[in-house]
Amino acid sequence: MAYPVTVTIEPQYDNRNRLTTAFRLILAIPHLILVGSIGVGVAFDSGHGDARSLSGESGLLGTAAWILAVVSWFTIVFLGEHMPPIRRFTCFYLRWRVRALAYVMLLEDRYPPFGDAPYPASVSIVDPAGARDRLTVGLRIFLAIPHFIALAFVTLAWWMTTVVAWVLILLTRRYPQGLYDFGVGALRWLIRVEAYMLLLVDDYPPFSLT
Secondary structure, eight states: OOOSEEEEEOOOOSSOOHHHHHTHHHHTHHHHHHHOOSSOOOEEEOSSSOEEESOOOSHHHHHHHHHHHHHHHHHHHHHSOOOHHHHHHHHHHHHHHHHHHHHHTTSOOSOOOSSSOOOSEEEEEOOOOSSOOHHHHHTHHHHTHHHHHHHHHHHHHHHHHHHHHHHHHHHHSOOOHHHHHHHHHHHHHHHHHHHHHTTSOOSOOOSOOO
């Protein structure tokens, strides 16, 4: 069966925009502030009583979504309910995040909208059928550890291939299909795991780029 989180990208291999590609990170700053970039955020204790973050990858809206995920953890585990307003906001955040990441990682040239609007990169999330799986929700962060480890390598490789693609686009106006397809697969994997961690779905994410 298909996974309930589907990321769709309209391929854009040729005739890429060299100017916006050259300044992509700068152009994407407003979106990066709001919905974050690529990476795995980890909190730790410095030993002096203050918790620090190794990376701030979720942006302002993402920070709110992760805080609400903590609230949802309690409501699902103890009440079996994911409150609809929280779910709607979290889905909204992930839709925006997919569009922004597709842009910043050079998968699309069209500037992403602020909020919901048609875009060549999108995500659809199917609501869980029936009662929520309270056990897997309760243990969610532990169940996802293998994905955290795998994604650390996948996202590192994605950044490296994106830098290569950045140079090639500036020289040839073309994003090689093999590198492009890997980037799309990495985005799919990342978003499936984020949707799982944000408690939008209970199905365990596949270890797959497809």
